[in-house]
Amino acid sequence: MDSASTDFEKMALEEGAEASDRKLLIAVDFGTTFSGVAWAQTRRPDVQTIIIQWPDNSSGGLEGVSSDKVPTELRYNGSDCQWGFQVDDFGPRHQWFKLDLDPSQSRGVSDLSRMYPDQHALPPGYNVSGEKLCTDYLTALRKHTEAVLKHKLPQSILKSTPIEYIITTPAVWSDNAQAKTRSCAEAAGMGKQLMIISEPEAAAIYALHAMDPHSIKVGDTFVLCDAGGGTVDLISYTVSGLKPILQVEEAATGTGRLCGSTFLNRIFNKFLVDKLGLNEEWDEEVVEDAMKRFELVTKKAFRGSPTEEFVIPVPGLADDPEQGVRRGKFRMTGAEVSQIFEPVVQEVITLVRGQIAATNKTVKAVLLVGGFGQNAYLRETIRGAIDPDIEVMQPPNGWTAVVRGALMKGLSQLEPTTARVKVATRSARKHYGTERMTKYEAIKHSKRPNYWDAYDGEYKVNDMDWFIRKGDPVNEDKSFKRQYHKVWPVAEGHNKAVSQDLLVSPDPDNVGAPVYKDSGDVKYLARLTADLSCIPANDLAQKTGKDGRQYYSVHYDIEMQYYSAHTKYSMVYKNVKYDSVTVEYV
Numbered sequence: 001m002d003s004a005s006t007d008f009e010k011m012a013l014e015e016g017a018e019a020s021d022r023k024l025l026i027a028v029d030f031g032t033t034f035s036g037v038a039w040a041q042t043r044r045p046d047v048q049t050i051i052i053q054w055p056d057n058s059s060g061g062l063e064g065v066s067s068d069k070v071p072t073e074l075r076y077n078g079s080d081c082q083w084g085f086q087v088d089d090f091g092p093r094h095q096w097f098k099l100d101l102d103p104s105q106s107r108g109v110s111d112l113s114r115m116y117p118d119q120h121a122l123p124p125g126y127n128v129s130g131e132k133l134c135t136d137y138l139t140a141l142r143k144h145t146e147a148v149l150k151h152k153l154p155q156s157i158l159k160s161t162p163i164e165y166i167i168t169t170p171a172v173w174s175d176n177a178q179a180k181t182r183s184c185a186e187a188a189g190m191g192k193q194l195m196i197i198s199e200p201e202a203a204a205i206y207a208l209h210a211m212d213p214h215s216i217k218v219g220d221t222f223v224l225c226d227a228g229g230g231t232v233d234l235i236s237y238t239v240s241g242l243k244p245i246l247q248v249e250e251a252a253t254g255t256g257r258l259c260g261s262t263f264l265n266r267i268f269n270k271f272l273v274d275k276l277g278l279n280e281e282w283d284e285e286v287v288e289d290a291m292k293r294f295e296l297v298t299k300k301a302f303r304g305s306p307t308e309e310f311v312i313p314v315p316g317l318a319d320d321p322e323q324g325v326r327r328g329k330f331r332m333t334g335a336e337v338s339q340i341f342e343p344v345v346q347e348v349i350t351l352v353r354g355q356i357a358a359t360n361k362t363v364k365a366v367l368l369v370g371g372f373g374q375n376a377y378l379r380e381t382i383r384g385a386i387d388p389d390i391e392v393m394q395p396p397n398g399w400t401a402v403v404r405g406a407l408m409k410g411l412s413q414l415e416p417t418t419a420r421v422k423v424a425t426r427s428a429r430k431h432y433g434t435e436r437m438t439k440y441e442a443i444k445h446s447k448r449p450n451y452w453d454a455y456d457g458e459y460k461v462n463d464m465d466w467f468i469r470k471g472d473p474v475n476e477d478k479s480f481k482r483q484y485h486k487v488w489p490v491a492e493g494h495n496k497a498v499s500q501d502l503l504v505s506p507d508p509d510n511v512g513a514p515v516y517k518d519s520g521d522v523k524y525l526a527r528l529t530a531d532l533s534c535i536p537a538n539d540l541a542q543k544t545g546k547d548g549r550q551y552y553s554v555h556y557d558i559e560m561q562y563y564s565a566h567t568k569y570s571m572v573y574k575n576v577k578y579d580s581v582t583v584e585y586v
Contacts, residue, residue, distance in 0.1 A: 021042070021043070022041060022042055022043045022160075022161050022162075023041070023042045023161060023162050023163070023164055023414060024039065024040075024041055024042075024149075024153075024158075024161045024162070024163045024164070025039065025040055025041070025042065025163075025164055025165075025166065025407065025410050025411060025414065026038075026039045026145060026163060026164070026165050026166070027039070027165075027166040027167075027168075027403050027404075027406040027407035027410055028138070028141060028165060028166065028167045028168070028185075028190075028403070028406075029069075029168050029199070029202075029400075029402040029403035029406060030072070030098060030134075030138065030167055030168060030169070030181070031069070031072055031098070031228055031229070031230070031402075032072060032096055032098050032099060032228060032229060032230030032231050032260070033071065033072055033095070033096070033228065033229030033230045033260065033262055034069035034070065034071055034072060034228070034229055034371065035069060035070055035071075035072045035137075035141060036050065036051075036068060036069040036070070036400055036402070036403040037050070037051040037141065037145050037403065038050050038051070038400070038403045038404060038406070038407045039051070039145070039149065039407070040407055040411060041161070042411065042414050042415050045411045045415055045418040048404070048407055048408075048411075049152075050068055050400055050403070050404075051144075051145060051148055052066050052067060052068055053065075053066060053148060054066075054067060054070045054084055054085050054144070055084070055085065055086060055144065056085040056086055057082065057085070057086045057087075057088060062144065062147055062148060062151075064085060065085045067085075068399055068400050069371075069399065069400070070083075070084040070085060070141070071084050071085060071087065072084075072095070072096075072097075072098060072137060073087045073093050073094065073095050074087065074093065074094040074097070074133055074136060074137055075087045075091070075092070075093045075094065076094075076127075076128070081136055081140065083136075083137055083140040083141075084140070084141075089288055089291075090284060090288075094128065094133050096230055097130050097133035097134060097137070098130075098134060099130075099230070099231075099258075100129075100130025100131075100133070100134075101130055101131070101134060101173075101177045101180045101181055101184070102170075102173045102174055102176070102177030102180075131180060131183070131184055134180075134181075134184040135184045135187045135188050136188075138167075138184055138185055138188035138190065139187075139188040139189060141188075142165075142188055142189050142190055143189075146163075163191065164191065164193050164194075164195070164410070164414075165185065165190035165191055165193075165194050165195070166194070166195040166196075166197055166406050166407065166409070166410040167181060167182075167185050167190070167194060167195070167196055167197075167406075168196075168197050168198065168199045168202055168402055168403070168406050168565075169181050169196055169197075169198060169199065169565050170198070170199055170200075170231065170233055170254075170256055171198040171199065171200045171201065171233055171235055171253075171254030171256065171565070172233070172254050172255065172256045172429075173565070175504065175525055175526070175566075175567060178196060178565055178566045179566075181196065182194055182196060182566070195409075195410050195413065196563070196564070196565045196566045197405075197406045197409050197410070197564045197565055198235075198254070198564045198565040199226055199233055199402050200224050200226050200233045200234065200235035200254055201235065201405070201409075201423060201564050201565075202401075202402045202403070202404075202405035202406040202408075202409055202564075203224055203226045203369045203370070203401040203402045203405050204222070204224040204235065204237055204248070204367070204405065204421075204423075205405035205408050205409055205420075205421045205423070206369075206395070206397070206401045206402075206404040206405035206408060207224060207367045207369055207395040207398075207401055207405070208222070208237075208246060208248065208367075208421050209246070209405075209408065209420045209421050210395045210396055210397070211393075211395065213242075213246070216239055216242065216246065217239065217242075218239050218240065218241065218242060219238065219239060220238070220239045220364045221236060221237070221238045221239075221251050221359055221361040221362065221363045221364055222236065222237055222238075222239075222248075222363070222364060222365050222366075222367055223235075223236045223352065223355050223356055223359070223363055223365075223366045223367070224236065224237070224367050224369065225348070225351070225352055225355075225366055225367065225368050225369070225370075225373060225382075226369050226370045226373065226401070226402065227260060227261070227348060227368060227369070227370040227371070227372035227373040227375075227378065228260045228261070228370040228371055228372060228373075229260045229261050229262045229371055229372065230258060230260045230262055231256055231257065231258055231259075231260055232256060232257055232259050232260055232347070232348050232351055232370075232372070233254060233255070233256040234254060234255050234256065234351055234352065234355040235250065235252070235253070235254040235255075235355075236250070236251040236252040236355055236356075236358070236359045236363070237249065237250060237251055237423070238251040238359075238361060240424055240425075241424070245419050245420055245421065245422055246420065246421045246422070247421075247422045247423075247424045248421065248422070248423055248424065249423075249424050249425045249426075249473070250423065250425060250426040250427045250473075251359040251361055252355055252358035252359045252360075252427070253358070253427045253429050253471075254429070255351055255354060255355055255358075256351070257347060257351060259344055259347035259348055259351070260344075260370075260372050261299070261344070261371060261372035261375070263343075263344045264294075264299060264340055264341060264344055265291060265294065265295060267340045267343070267344070268290075268291070268294050268298075268340050269287065269291065271336070271339075271340060272287065272290055275323060275330075276314065276317065276323060276325065276330065279317050279318065279320065279323070279325070280318070281316045281317050281318060282317065283316075285315070285316070286314050286315065286316060286317060289313045289314070289315055290312050290313060290314055290330070293311075293312050293313055294312065297310070298310045298312070298332070298337060299375065300375070300376070302334070302337050302338075302341070302376075302377050303376060303377060303380070304334070304338065304377050304380060304381065305334045306333065306334045306335040306338065307333075307334055308333070308334030308337070309331055309332070309333060309334065310331070310332045310334075310337060311329050311330070311331055311332075312329065312330040312331070312332055313328060313329055313330075314328060314329065314330045315328045316328065317330075341377060341378075341381075345377070345378055345381050348372075348378065348382070349381065349382060349385045349386075352366060352382055352385075352386065353385070353386065356386060356387075356390070363387075363390050364390070364391065365390060365391040365392070365393050366382060366386070366390060366391070366392045366393070367393050367394075367395055368382070368392065368393065368394045368395075368398065369394075369395060369398040369399075369401035369402070370398060370399065370401070370402070371398075371399045373394065373398050373399075374394055374398045374399060379392050379394060408420065408421070409564070423476075423564070424475065425473040425474060425475050426473070426474050426475075426476075426562065426564075427471050427472070427473060427474075428468045428469065428470055428471060428472045428473075428474050428562070429470065429506075430470055430504050430505060430506050430507065431466045431468065431469050431470050431504065431505040431507055431513040431514075432466065432467060432468040432502065432503075432504055432525070432560070432567075433464050433465050433466035433467050433468070433502075433503055433504075433505075433513070434464075434465055434467075434482075434484070434500055434501060434502060434503060434558070435462050435463070435464060435465070435501065435503065435517050436462070436463065436464070436465040436484075437453065437460045437461075437462060438460060438461055438462070438463050439456075439458055439459070439460060440458070440459035440460055440461050445461045448461045448463075448516070449461070454545060454546065454547040454549070455487050455543075455545035455546065455547070455551055456545070456546060457545070457546025457547065458546075462516070462517065463515055463516055463517075464503070464513065464514060464515060464516060464517060464522070465482070466505075466513045467480060467482045467558075467560065468480065468560070468562075469513055470505075470507050470510070470513070474562040475562075476561065476562060476563045476564070479559050479560060479561045480559070480560040480561075480562075481557045481558070481559050481560075481572070482557065482558050482560075483555060483556070483557050484500060484555070484556055484557070484558060485553070485554070485555050485556075486498055486553075486554050486556075487543070487545070487551040487552060487553050487554070488551060488552055489549055489550070489551055489552075490542060490549075490550040490551060490552055491549070491550075493537075494532075494537040494540065494552075495532060495552070496531070496532060496533040497529050497530060497531055497532055497533070498529070498530050498532060498554055498556060498571070498573075499527055499528065499529045499530075500527070500528045500558060500571065501524060501526075501527050501528075502524075502525045502526045502527070502528065502558075502569065503517060503522050503523065503524060503525060504522070504523055504524075504525040505520055505521055505522045505523070506521055506523075507520070507521070508521075526569065528558065528569055528570075528571050529571075530556065530571040530573055532554075532573070540552045540553075540554065541553045541554070541555075554573065555573075556571055556572060556573045557571070557572040557573075558570070558571060558572075559571075559572050559577065
């Protein structure tokens with residue numbers, strides 16, 4: 001994928017060509033601190049382009065700043081909404097609002113985020129809800145992307161080619177958060193045909209594709225560490241096949257935490273304030289210049305030696321030999337920089353070690369992607385903290401690996417012949433099931449309330465039927481079906497709909513799936529409803545119950561399809577999949 005100039009003459013198809021099989025695919029890496037966009041046409045899947053031009057607050061045009069990504073930040077000035085590079089370093093701004101979509105994640109507030117808050121960041125939910133912030137940001141991102149494409153492709157193609165969007169989410173997000181992400185993206189104008197792909201899976205697809213194929217063997221296990229600005233996400237895969245394309249299976253479920261490189265900046269900021277804040281000339285401009293040097297130079301150049309020395313500009317500060325300030329410059333030692341890195345890097349190492357242990361396999365390599373993942377000191381520190389036989393590698397284009405992989409995944413969904421890496425199976429992250437009626441057994445159910453079922457002529461209890469258990473392998477090419485049965489007296493009339501509640505249990509301590517709905521941490525996930533109003537009453541099966549009464553008897557299936565970062569549920573009656581099935585996330 002070329003982020004520089006692309007041969008758009010190859011992209012521009014003849015205006016008279018048939019466009020029925022052509023789509024324009026746009027991938028969005030909706031990140032915690034930075035977001036990226038890539039696009040391609042299904043008729044030219046080999047030409048994949050990163051958007052690198054972004055508006056800033058001074059140019060007023062599309063091309064104010066050149067960068068592979070744009071900050072995930074917003075600021076409201078009355079009715080005006082500034083976003084990305086338009087938001088300067090001064091004054092309040094909205095940051096990290098993506099995480100508000102899933103407050104259930106414990107990583108939402110880490111020790112680092114409590115100890116080192118951003119002094120300019122507005123608190124979550126302040127004045128504006130997380131959903132509105134995400135929708136407004138994604139709207140700005142979409143409008144800019146489509147404006148850029150108007151300069152890259154002929155108008156005839158843009159008018160005749162359907163656009164489909166892909167958006168990425170963390171692997172550990174809840175089903176509710178996935179649904180909120182979809183809702184925000186749809187409200188932002190990204191369409192109903194939206195694909196959702198997990199961030200570490202997208203990164204793994206690109207990273208494995210970028211590796212030398214001769215160095216990969218069946219059985220090799222890789223840990224993918226996507227270390228970004230705000231979050232660090234990990235997931236592991238084992239190679240299960242090499243031909244015709246590389247196939248992998250999930251070796252351990254995803255983990256993640258708030259311990260990205262932004263915390264290095266925050267710790268450095270606190271270090272500066274503690275060190276130089278009492279200087280009479282200290283002000284915001286001093287901080288801005290110092291932060292820029294730390295971000296662009298110090299963080300990248302640091303190698304871990306205590307004898308290293310770094311010069312930080314602190315313009316306007318008076319000379320102070322005791323503080324190390326001379327001629328507007330402050331000298332930092334490698335030991336001081338190491339103290340800034342230490343708390344953040346140690347959190348990442350804990351995650352990496354945990355993911356390696358969770359695979360229960362011999363890990364061949366840790367693949368570092370994401371902006372922080374390109375850091376040399378992080379790479380070397382991880383290398384020294386794990387088994388020396390495990391390689392630590394930084395694939396090319398690591399900062400944009402997620403959006404590149406998301407685009408590759410999206411293209412392969414629409415054009416399977418373009419697939420280069422396929423995730424054959426994933427591990428279920430939770431128990432999924434429904435509540436059912438079971439025959440009462442005095443010994444087994446002695447402590448449970450029971451009730452008389454007139455149709456079957458026996459006592460019943462309600463317990464759980466788990467159709468997917470945590471850790472089970474699931475394949476997006478294969479749907480799961482479970483049959484259910486409902487009856488009701490004919491005297492009550494024709495039911496216009498049949499509903500089924502779906503339940504979920506995260507089982508964080510891995511103690512096993514609960515037997516009953518009211519035990520453990522069982523929660524409502526969704527409600528499926530099949531509209532039967534179009535079926536005449538005399539077409540519904542009738543059976544005679546044990547009590548001699550007539551009952552309507554409906555047998556139906558719940559069909560489940562598990563994808564990279566979302567699930568799809570359908571209700572099937574008499575081999576007909578009802579499009580009218582509605583899913584209400586709770």
